[in-house]
Amino acid sequence: ETGVTQTPRHLVMGMTNKKSLKCEQHLGHNAMYWYKQSAKKPLELMFVYSLEERVENNSVPSRFSPECPNSSHLFLHLHTLQPEDSALYLCASSQDQQRGGRNEQFFGPGTRLTVL
Amino acid sequence: AQSVSQHNHHVILSEAASLELGCNYSYGGTVNLFWYVQYPGQHLQLLLKYFSGDPLVKGIKGFEAEFIKSKFSFNLRKPSVQWSDTAEYFCAVILSGGYNKLIFGAGTRLAVHP
Numbered sequence: 001e002t003g004v005t006q007t008p009r010h011l012v013m014g015m016t017n018k019k020s021l022k023c024e025q026h027l028g029h030n031a032m033y034w035y036k037q038s039a040k041k042p043l044e045l046m047f048v049y050s051l052e053e054r055v056e057n058n059s060v061p062s063r064f065s066p067e068c069p070n071s072s073h074l075f076l077h078l079h080t081l082q083p084e085d086s087a088l089y090l091c092a093s094s095q096d097q098q099r100g101g102r103n104e105q106f107f108g109p110g111t112r113l114t115v116l
Numbered sequence: 117a118q119s120v121s122q123h124n125h126h127v128i129l130s131e132a133a134s135l136e137l138g139c140n141y142s143y144g145g146t147v148n149l150f151w152y153v154q155y156p157g158q159h160l161q162l163l164l165k166y167f168s169g170d171p172l173v174k175g176i177k178g179f180e181a182e183f184i185k186s187k188f189s190f191n192l193r194k195p196s197v198q199w200s201d202t203a204e205y206f207c208a209v210i211l212s213g214g215y216n217k218l219i220f221g222a223g224t225r226l227a228v229h230p
Contacts, residue, residue, distance in 0.1 A: 040222070042221060104162060105218055107161075110159065
């Protein structure tokens with residue numbers, strides 16, 4: 001049990017669908033992250049939220065839209081995705097270092113996304 | 117731009133063999149360093165981390181890593197691997213100061229044969 005949960009674990013969607021990925025952390029952290037893990041590529045940071053404020057957007061296409069309603073929940077809204085967006089999407093949380101945290105990030109199990 | 121290089125993409129060992137996985141980063145300032153492991157079908161887990169102090173850090177399951185600042189390296193070692201160490205290993209760096217932007221290496225897949 002990592003303390004970071006993600007739903008759904010698997011998702012298949014068409015290019016015209018709209019879906020959302022959900023992440024919840026039970027660790028009392030104040031920062032949350034979305035990463036993309038594709039085959040044969042390093043994990044790519046997509047978004048960083050600290051105290052519900054987006055502080056990093058790593059040149060991610062607008063078809064990915066994050067939402068952080070509170071420090072425990074993070075969503076990734078998906079619309080008009082492309083087949084190359086198929087990947088494992090990982091959520092992580094940490095205690096923000098600028099507020100005394102020590103940078104260690106805890107990861108969820110990921111959502112395996114397939115875009116047809 | 118900052119980057120992390122892992123020299124070996126695939127490593128195959130027999131049980132009881134010694135392991136060393138290379139990791140180099142490109143950044144001249146203060147860094148925090150991590151090794152994460154991803155067992156088949158499981159989530160990323162932290163193996164060990166270095167923030168400051170003794171450059172030889174010990175992690176879970178008998179793993180250790182040595183930070184050599186002059187070489188910008190943070191190699192992972194284990195004296196005797198087990199079949200259960202079969203997994204993918206990721207080196208990662210956070211630049212000290214600023215927000216927690218973890219920069220990952222491409223990963224090394226380790227297969228340990230009985």
